[in-house]
Amino acid sequence: MQINLTGHHVEITDSLRDYVNSKFSKLERHFDHITNAHVILNVEKLQQIAEAKLNVSGGEVFANSQHEDMYAAIDGLIDKLDRQIIKHKEKLKQK
Numbered sequence: 102m103q104i105n106l107t108g109h110h111v112e113i114t115d116s117l118r119d120y121v122n123s124k125f126s127k128l129e130r131h132f133d134h135i136t137n138a139h140v141i142l143n144v145e146k147l148q149q150i151a152e153a154k155l156n157v158s159g160g161e162v163f164a165n166s167q168h169e170d171m172y173a174a175i176d177g178l179i180d181k182l183d184r185q186i187i188k189h190k191e192k193l194k195q196k
Contacts, residue, residue: 102129103137110144111171117142120172124179131187134158142171151178155186159193164184 104125106113109110121140129135136156143150151174162185166177 147172
């Protein structure tokens with residue numbers, strides 16, 4: 102899976118990049134047909150926003166998460182994407 106990481110009003114540090122890569126490897130364990138992911142990390146006043154769009158076989162998955170801490174926002178984003186990926190996988194099995 103190719104991960105494109107973009108930052109708006111935030112500098113993407115090596116530790117932040119490593120954290121995102123390690124979390125997205127969790128998604129790959131559940132569903133290995135993810136071709137690429139576009140992740141945007143954004144800061145608006147006191148809110149840290151993480152959003153991602155995944156290209157998967159059979160469609161796209163999008164989620165976003167807001168929190169006061171960027172790492173917590175990334176955790177919330179991964180939880181949402183994980184639920185959506187599992188749901189997408191179940192739909193593919195039913196066909």
